Amino acid sequence: MWRSSSAVVTLPMPEENARPVVTGPIIGPAAETAAEPEPEAPAVPVFAPEYKKPEAKAGGREFTIKRMEAHVWSVDAPWLEYILAGSNVDDYESLQYFQRQLGESGILDALVQKGVQENDTILIGEYQFDYIF
Numbered sequence: 001m002w003r004s005s006s007a008v009v010t011l012p013m014p015e016e017n018a019r020p021v022v023t024g025p026i027i028g029p030a031a032e033t034a035a036e037p038e039p040e041a042p043a044v045p046v047f048a049p050e051y052k053k054p055e056a057k058a059g060g061r062e063f064t065i066k067r068m069e070a071h072v073w074s075v076d077a078p079w080l081e082y083i084l085a086g087s088n089v090d091d092y093e094s095l096q097y098f099q100r101q102l103g104e105s106g107i108l109d110a111l112v113q114k115g116v117q118e119n120d121t122i123l124i125g126e127y128q129f130d131y132i133f
Contacts, residue, residue, distance in 0.1 A: 061105050065114055073116055073131075074123045075107060081125035089127075 063077035083101055087094040102108050111122070111131065120131045 063105065063107055063110075065107070065110055067114065068123070071117065071120045072123065073111060073114070073120060075111075077105070077107065077124070080105070080107070084124060084127055 061077070061079055063075055063080065066074045066076070068074050080101060084098060087098050089095055089098070116122070116131050118131060118133050122129045122131050
């Protein structure tokens with residue numbers, strides 16, 4: 001037990017889930033700050049990232065797209081075949097790199113402009129992929 005001139009604080013013996021109980025008025029420096037309202041905190045700015053689509057890279061990244069038959073497209077891009085040959089398409093990061101190259105080179109946009117549809121087959125060299133949005 002602890003005595004003050006105006007309050008008595010009783011601390012119970014430690015028991016499971018026991019909490020101390022404070023009775024009486026607050027005294028000392030805590031009493032002075034407890035009555036003051038907290039100052040308004042400045043507004044926190046919210047930043048929303050803006051997506052900027054990468055522009056097609058130029059220089060040595062030529063390609064041609066041909067429609068072979070209904071729902072089958074062929075992409076002729078020797079530089080892309082080189083990247084694809086060195087990629088492990090079963091590895092997530094390698095596949096992501098390859099897909100970024102498709103997007104940054106403008107191949108995906110060109111396929112959409114030509115009318116590719118979901119689940120169409122895309123042939124690149126000896127590989128074939130299904131186009132999925």
